[in-house]
Amino acid sequence: MLSSTSIKLYVFVLIILVSLFNLNVYAYGFDLDCRGVVKRVVDGDTIYVYVDKVFDQKFKDFLNQEIKVRFADINAPELDTYEGVQAKIFLDHVLKNYSYIVYLDIDDIYIYGKYGRVIAVVYVEYNDTHLLNINLFLVSKGYAEIRDYENQFNPLYWRLYVEKPFNSFSKNTLNSVNNKVQTEKKIIDNHEIYNKLFVVVIITISSIILWFILKKLVK
CATH class of the missing domain: 1.10.287 (Helix Hairpins)
Structure with missing residues (x-):
């Protein structure tokens, strides 16, 4: 015994x-599905984005549409609190610094959350070679906290700055972008x-x- x-x-x-x-x-990886312009900041973790470019045909229906985006796996304070108002102001300020242009890595498993919002990791073009992960940036500045919800993402492996999956967003056609993104996914x-x-x-x-x-x- x-x-x-x-x-x-x-x-x-x-x-x-x-x-x-x-x-x-797993090795950290990401893919960019859409590019768009932020039309409205709802709160510290939700925005409205007008999609002007699609990199993955899976999301072709989003092209030239305004979608409501919920930042994946983070949670900002509610708007009826002082902290929530500050989180919204900070997010708007950050996005304004990047001309409100964002790149979305959308949840490939569910796409939408339970309230009908598109779930995504939101990036901005930090410089010629790197993107800034806004989800993680909000957490690092204390305006949101990590909440690992059920989706394709794992915040444990997020990086604040990531290399672009291709050199120039403006010079690539939809087909060439799709090919590079698919290569990234295979890796x-x-x-x-x-x-x-x-x-x-x-x-x-x-x-x-x-x-x-x-x-x-x-x-």
């Missing part, structure tokens, strides 16, 4: 294995497959070690 110490050890290792299994390990998918295999290998090795440990403890 296992001793109290053995049982605690078993539970501890089991927790580690479960954590490894549920760990979403990300391959990383995800390799990392999932790595997790499986780690779990298998850990299970074997656990089996040997328990076998010796039972003796």
